[in-house]
Amino acid sequence: MQRRAHPALIAFAVLTFLFLIGPLVIIVGAALSDTSYLTFPPQGLTLHWFQNVFEISAFKRTMITSFQLAVGGTALSMAIGIPAAYAMARYRIELPRFLGNVFVLPILVPEIVLGFSLMKSVAVGSGVPIMGALLLGHALLVLPYCVRVVGASLNSFDFSIEEAAVSLGCPRWKAFFTVVLPNVKPGIIAGFILAFITSLNDVSISIFLTGPGVSTLPIQLLAHMEQFFDPTIASVSVLLMFVTVAVMAIVERTLGLTFLTK
Amino acid sequence: MTVSLDLSDVTAHYGNTKVLEDLSLHVAEGELVSLLGASGCGKTTTLRLVAGFLEPTSGRIKLGETDLTRLPAHSRDIGLVFQTYALFPHLSVRDNVAFGLKQRGEGRAARQRKADEMIERVGLAGFADRFQANLSGGQRQRVALARALVIEPRLLMFDEPLSNLDAKLRVDMRVEIRRLQQINGTTALYVTHDQEEAFSISDRVAIMNAGRIMQLDTPEVLYSRPANLFVADFVGFENVIPMRAVAEAGDAVRAEIEGGGMIDLPKQHYTVPAQEFVLASRPEGLLVDTADRTDGLPAKLGLRTYLGRAYQYQCDTTAGPVKANGPLGTPREEGEIVTLIPQPEQCCLLPREAK
DSSP states (O other), X not given: OOOOOOHHHHHHHHHHHHHHHHHHHHHHHHHHBSSSSOXXXXXXXXXXXXXXXXXXXXXXXXXXXXXXXXXXXXXXXXXXXXXXXXHHHHTTTTSOTTHHHHTTHHHHSOHHHHHHHHIIIIIIISOOOHHHHHHHHHHHHHHHHHHHHHHHHHHTSOTHHHHHHHHTTOOHHHHIIIIIHHHSHHHHHHHHHHHHHHHHTOOTTHHHHOBTTBOOHXXXXXXXXXXXXXXXXXXXXXXXXXXXXXXXXXXXXHTOTHHHHO | OOOOEEEEEEEEEETTEEEEEEEEEEEOTTOXXXXXXXXXXXXXXXXHHHHTSSOOSXXXXXXXXXXXXXXXXXXXOEEEEOTTOOOOTTSBHHHHHHHHHHHTTOOHHHHHXXXXXXXXXXXXXXXXXXXXXGSOHHHHXXXXXXXXXTTOOSEEEEESXXXXXXXXXXXHHHHHHHHHHHHHTOEEEEEESOHHHHHHHOSEEEEEETTEEEEEEOHHHHHHOOSSHHHHHHTTOOEEEEEEEEEEEXXXXXXXXXXXXXXXXXXXXXXXXXXXXEEEEOGGGEEEEOTTOSSSEEEEEEEEEEOSSSEEEEEEETTEEEEEEEOTTSOOOTTOEEEEEEOGGGEEEXXXXXX
C-alpha cells in the first residue's frame, strides 16, 4: 500500500520551492531582457548585457581581483586553518574545549562588525595596502569553513596511522605530509571550495576594505547599480551564480554534497 | 641480530596522574613477553613509552646497547602492530608493506621485491594491488604484520592486535604471529587483556595492575604458582580461605581455618609462607568428599550445577562461601555436610595481604 501525501503538504512544498527558485528565474530573465532598464518578464531576448559585462573594464578588473582574493584568501586561510584543525583533532583531550568555538567566531560575529573593525585596525590603523587588507579580511572570513570542514575529516582520522608511519622510520613532520594530508584530502578540497565561494560572493567585509583603484566584483556591482539600473547587473549576478553552481557541481560529482552538511 | 629490551625504573605520568611506577622489565634476545592486565593497568602506556610516543618521567629504556629513552620515535627501529591495524588507506597492500623500506632509502625494485616476498609469507599472495577497503579484518592484520616484519626491526611490538577479530580468527592469527616472530627470532613485546591469548604464545607473561608488574614468569608457573593474591585471582584461584598455622602434626602442618575448624596440610605439597596465610584454589582444586576426613575443610553444600566434566557446588564454610567440584558418579544434595579436600596441584598458599 502506498501512502499518499496530503494535498496541503504538496502545495506547501511547491510554494517553498517557488520561493527558493523564483528570484533566480527572475534574475536570469532580467539579464536577457532587450531593454535598457531592469524588468521582468523580459521584453525581447538578447545576450547584449552579458557582452557588456566583459566590455566594461571595471567589471573585468574587479572580476580578476575577486578571483585573486578568493584564491589567495582561501590559501592563506588553509595555511593557518589546516595546522589548527590538526592540532585540535590530534590533541583533543589536552586542549581546552572552547578553542574549537573560537574558530567559528568569524561566522557568529556579524560580518559588518568584522568588516568595520578590520577597516579601523588593519586598513586605517596600520596602513596596510588595500589588497593586503582585503586578503587578510577574506582569509579571516573563510577561516571557520577551512577549520570546520578539514576538522571534520581529521576527527574521523585514526591517528594510529600516523604513529604507524613514524614507527616505520618516517619523521613526524614528514608523516603529516605523506600520510595525514592524503587521507584528509576530500575535506581540504571541500573546505577550499566552500571558502572560495564565500570569498567570491562577499560584500560586507569587502565594502569596508576596498578603496581607490581596488574593488571586488560584488562591490563594483553595487557601485554600478547606483549609476545605471540596466540589465548588466543581472548579467553579472547570473555569471556569479553560474560559477557557484559549476563549482558546487564539481563538488557533488567528486565528493558528494552531503560532505558539506556533515 | 637479536637484542634484548630493558626497562629500568621507568615512571610515567599523564598530567598529574602517575600511570607507571618504577617499572623494570627485561625481555631477553628473541623472547616474546606479554603485558597482561585490565584496561588502565599501564600495559599500553609501557608499549607507547618503548615506541617513543610518550616520554617517561624518569627511568631508562634500552634496546641492546642503544639508549632509547630520548631517541625520537622514528629512529627506534621497532615494528609496531596496532589494534586498529592502522594501514595507510591511500596506499595499496604492496605500498603499505614497502613504506618502511622506502623510509630506509631502499631502491624501488628492491623494496617491491621484499614487499612481495613478505606479502606471500603472511599468506596474502595475489592481494598486493588491493587497498584496505577491499580486505577483511584478518587480511588487514596480516598486512600490518607484513609491514612491521619487512623492515626486520630489532623489536616487534603488538598492541592488542587481535581484539578487533572474531574468536575463530583470533586463534589462527595468534599462532601465525608466534610463527612469524620465531622465524627471525625477533625480540617481541605483546600487549593484551586476554589471558588465554597471552599464555598461549608467550615465553613469559607480566601480569600488571595499577602501573606495576605483579608477577613476571612463564605461563606454566603463573598458572599453577601465582606469587600473590592479585595474580591468583587473575588466573582463576577464586577461592580464598584465610587460615593460621598452629602446630606440627607429623609430616603435616595443622592450621586453624578462620571462623573455626582445623585442616592438616602435608609438608610434601605445601610450604606455609607465614603464620597467617591463605589457601587459594580454583573450584576444581577443592574436591567434595565425605564428612569424616580431617585433611579438608568442613562445608555445607549449596546449589549444584553441571559442568560436563564434573558437578560444581556452591558451598558454605566457616571461612565464607567457596566453589568446589565433585565427581559425576555421585551427585550430592543441597544441605549435605561434607569435607572439601584441597588438591595440591590446584591450590597454593599465599601470605595474607592488607586489603
